[in-house]
Amino acid sequence: MSTALLEATIAAIQPLDQAWLAQAQERLDQLTKPRGSLGRLEELAAWYVAVRQEPLPTIKKKVVVIFAGDHGVVAEGVSAYPQEVTFQMVANFVRGGAGINVLARHVGAEVQIVDIGVNHEFTGMPGLLNRKVAPGTRNLAREAAMRREDAVAALTVGIEVAQAAVAAGGDILATGEMGIGNTTPAAAVAAAFTGQPAAAVTGRGTGVDDATYQHKVQVIEQALALHRPDPQDPLGVLAAIGGLEIGGLAGLMLGAAAARRPVLVDGFIATAGALVAVRLCPAVRDYLQAAHQSAENGHQVMLADLGLRPLLQLDMRLGEGTGAALGMFLVEAGLRIYREMATFAEAGVSDKDSGEPAAAGNSVHGGPPH
Amino acid sequence: MSTALLEATIAAIQPLDQAWLAQAQERLDQLTKPRGSLGRLEELAAWYVAVRQEPLPTIKKKVVVIFAGDHGVVAEGVSAYPQEVTFQMVANFVRGGAGINVLARHVGAEVQIVDIGVNHEFTGMPGLLNRKVAPGTRNLAREAAMRREDAVAALTVGIEVAQAAVAAGGDILATGEMGIGNTTPAAAVAAAFTGQPAAAVTGRGTGVDDATYQHKVQVIEQALALHRPDPQDPLGVLAAIGGLEIGGLAGLMLGAAAARRPVLVDGFIATAGALVAVRLCPAVRDYLQAAHQSAENGHQVMLADLGLRPLLQLDMRLGEGTGAALGMFLVEAGLRIYREMATFAEAGVSDKDSGEPAAAGNSVHGGPPH
Numbered sequence: 001m002s003t004a005l006l007e008a009t010i011a012a013i014q015p016l017d018q019a020w021l022a023q024a025q026e027r028l029d030q031l032t033k034p035r036g037s038l039g040r041l042e043e044l045a046a047w048y049v050a051v052r053q054e055p056l057p058t059i060k061k062k063v064v065v066i067f068a069g070d071h072g073v074v075a076e077g078v079s080a081y082p083q084e085v086t087f088q089m090v091a092n093f094v095r096g097g098a099g100i101n102v103l104a105r106h107v108g109a110e111v112q113i114v115d116i117g118v119n120h121e122f123t124g125m126p127g128l129l130n131r132k133v134a135p136g137t138r139n140l141a142r143e144a145a146m147r148r149e150d151a152v153a154a155l156t157v158g159i160e161v162a163q164a165a166v167a168a169g170g171d172i173l174a175t176g177e178m179g180i181g182n183t184t185p186a187a188a189v190a191a192a193f194t195g196q197p198a199a200a201v202t203g204r205g206t207g208v209d210d211a212t213y214q215h216k217v218q219v220i221e222q223a224l225a226l227h228r229p230d231p232q233d234p235l236g237v238l239a240a241i242g243g244l245e246i247g248g249l250a251g252l253m254l255g256a257a258a259a260r261r262p263v264l265v266d267g268f269i270a271t272a273g274a275l276v277a278v279r280l281c282p283a284v285r286d287y288l289q290a291a292h293q294s295a296e297n298g299h300q301v302m303l304a305d306l307g308l309r310p311l312l313q314l315d316m317r318l319g320e321g322t323g324a325a326l327g328m329f330l331v332e333a334g335l336r337i338y339r340e341m342a343t344f345a346e347a348g349v350s351d352k353d354s355g356e357p358a359a360a361g362n363s364v365h366g367g368p369p370h
Numbered sequence: 371m372s373t374a375l376l377e378a379t380i381a382a383i384q385p386l387d388q389a390w391l392a393q394a395q396e397r398l399d400q401l402t403k404p405r406g407s408l409g410r411l412e413e414l415a416a417w418y419v420a421v422r423q424e425p426l427p428t429i430k431k432k433v434v435v436i437f438a439g440d441h442g443v444v445a446e447g448v449s450a451y452p453q454e455v456t457f458q459m460v461a462n463f464v465r466g467g468a469g470i471n472v473l474a475r476h477v478g479a480e481v482q483i484v485d486i487g488v489n490h491e492f493t494g495m496p497g498l499l500n501r502k503v504a505p506g507t508r509n510l511a512r513e514a515a516m517r518r519e520d521a522v523a524a525l526t527v528g529i530e531v532a533q534a535a536v537a538a539g540g541d542i543l544a545t546g547e548m549g550i551g552n553t554t555p556a557a558a559v560a561a562a563f564t565g566q567p568a569a570a571v572t573g574r575g576t577g578v579d580d581a582t583y584q585h586k587v588q589v590i591e592q593a594l595a596l597h598r599p600d601p602q603d604p605l606g607v608l609a610a611i612g613g614l615e616i617g618g619l620a621g622l623m624l625g626a627a628a629a630r631r632p633v634l635v636d637g638f639i640a641t642a643g644a645l646v647a648v649r650l651c652p653a654v655r656d657y658l659q660a661a662h663q664s665a666e667n668g669h670q671v672m673l674a675d676l677g678l679r680p681l682l683q684l685d686m687r688l689g690e691g692t693g694a695a696l697g698m699f700l701v702e703a704g705l706r707i708y709r710e711m712a713t714f715a716e717a718g719v720s721d722k723d724s725g726e727p728a729a730a731g732n733s734v735h736g737g738p739p740h
Contacts, residue, residue, distance in 0.1 A: 342467025
């Protein structure tokens with residue numbers, strides 16, 4: 001597997017231009033509200049403008065990308081659900097019955113489902129993108145989850161999916177995933193990159209009991225002791241203790257950032273993907289927003305490491321991209337504020353600094369300004 | 371002013387029936403997700419079902435009601451903006467250029483604007499509901515903000531506006547307000563009901579400087595010392611140190627609860643209205659959700675008193691109903707989860723408790739069940 005696309009993508013990612021942020025805030029400060037009074041909605045608007053580098057950008061197409069993969073580590077008994085739930089849920093996604101389908105419809109987003117590593121041969125699944133790198137990972141508690149070249153392949157799939165989404169008109173992307181057992185590699189990746197002990201970054205996933213939770217922590221400790229992953233080698237970390245969908249998620253973020261498209265990062269698994277992406281290319285962080293604070297223990301450790309502040313705190317822990325879908329709606333809310341609110345001058349409203357009524361404009365309206 | 375409607379409305383409000391909450395959670399637990407994994411979205415869905423007392427309710431019409439009023443206390447120099455901004459912003463609402471108009475459009479809600487006490491004679495404002503009780507309050511630092519009968523009148527306007535919104539098909543209501551200077555009466559009301567000192571519940575409103583902030587705290591202390599409002603007499607508190615729009619907001623909550631319609635409470639001012647409503651009738655609390663945690667200092671004191679946990683923390687402090695509009699969208703998200711997600715049986719997904727694949731249903735779909 002060539003690393004050419006990965007290297008070219010990383011090389012193309014530029015840090016956010018602060019001048020665009022300042023220009024966007026200047027417009028926000030002319031709108032009929034006290035300065036800064038829409039808080040994070042204003043921040044999201046300025047961020048979107050700066051990512052897109054357009055003075056009046058739009059959001060026409062929102063895409064949630066779900067990477068699905070299986071995990072050899074389920075042999076250790078770390079999940080409350082059997083492995084076949086991964087492919088059963090992929091079928092549920094394709095038929096539109098899962099949580100992410102409902103929330104994507106609610107926010108007006110499309111859903112793209114990618115089989116990057118499910119341990120199942122799908123037939124008759126129109127709409128499912130087959131980019132299977134391998135039929136699941138190996139058991140990371142006993143051996144490397146994947147070969148280094150499979151890690152490159154997973155990242156490459158993510159980059160190519162991002163490129164395709166952008167080519168199809170995607171303005172903003174959200175990350176989703178499905179993979180029974182995947183909180184275990186995600187926690188292992190978090191421990192490897194943040195230096196925190198396994199217990200500090202391990203949660204109960206889909207809901208394991210106390211004994212299984214203790215066992216899960218031990219499995220992660222065992223894997224870290226076995227592989228001694230080097231945080232300076234993100235590809236090595238991903239290969240030893242990661243997952244195929246975690247690689248896909250990281251690749252999606254890199255591909256989106258290279259094309260100047262913003263990404264809403266979902267919860268625990270997606271944030272592990274963000275750690276891989278940011279360790280490969282620190283500038284990618286500027287293109288990410290943390291959609292929500294997962295109820296999964298350890299998520300806040302990863303977010304703090306990345307310097308990302310979650311938009312929503314709704315005690316969600318489903319994954320699939322459910323938090324990220326809601327996050328896209330908030331970005332759109334901020335952008336509509338930026339585009340559609342009247343300015344003090346347009347509305348003839350007195351601004352605080354003058355204390356005098358502004359000149360009434362002749363183009364007061366609710367639609368987008370010119 | 372007769373208190374007949376107020377009394378009849380309070381008498382009609384019943385506490386939420388816990389059996390409806392349990393029945394809704396039973397359905398939520400059959401959906402293809404780990405139990406409880408959609409956190410507060412599930413809580414909102416069950417709440418909506420229990421408020422409406424329907425097994426499969428819908429949300430067809432969402433209404434944001436904005437009460438606008440002026441405040442005599444602006445004579446004390448407590449606001450960063452001149453009083454005419456109240457009527458200028460009402461005109462902005464009518465023309466669709468304000469923040470609440472944008473966010474209401476974004477969430478698909480209608481906006482109803484009520485002049486309950488603006489110090490301005492409006493002409494040629496189609497869409498503005500004239501229910502003016504008085505052209506603003508008196509200066510609460512020197513005399514009672516309003517007569518007791520005006521407080522009853524303001525509450526009655528709120529109840530009647532709620533009744534009209536329900537009669538027009540409103541499924542869910544959100545509270546909004548506009549009134550230059552209204553963080554001062556809101557903070558005074560908060561201090562009177564919670565027993566906290568003025569400094570603990572007073573914020574910077576639209577953005578006053580340090581000296582003005584200190585002065586604002588002193589004005590509120592002076593008002594509390596002058597009127598000695600009795601928290602056991604909510605009408606007396608509202609009359610002495612409240613505002614006409616605060617009365618309207620409280621009335622809206624009472625009227626909605628009596629008609630079993632849920633209400634999203636916006637920020638600082640609306641929560642002061644909620645305190646008045648809950649002190650008049652404790653059961654009204656079951657019909658309220660706090661949409662967001664305002665950046666205004668003291669909001670959390672009021673929310674803690676009411677036992678309400680805010681849905682959003684977005685550093686917003688605009689008012690107008692902007693947080694409440696976003697909150698309605700989250701309720702709708704929860705309800706769609708409840709209505710549209712496939713069950714384990716429908717989707718043929720293995721549940722955790724059985725470990726065996728569920729029988730594949732013959733009605734897997736993304737639309738509402740039955």
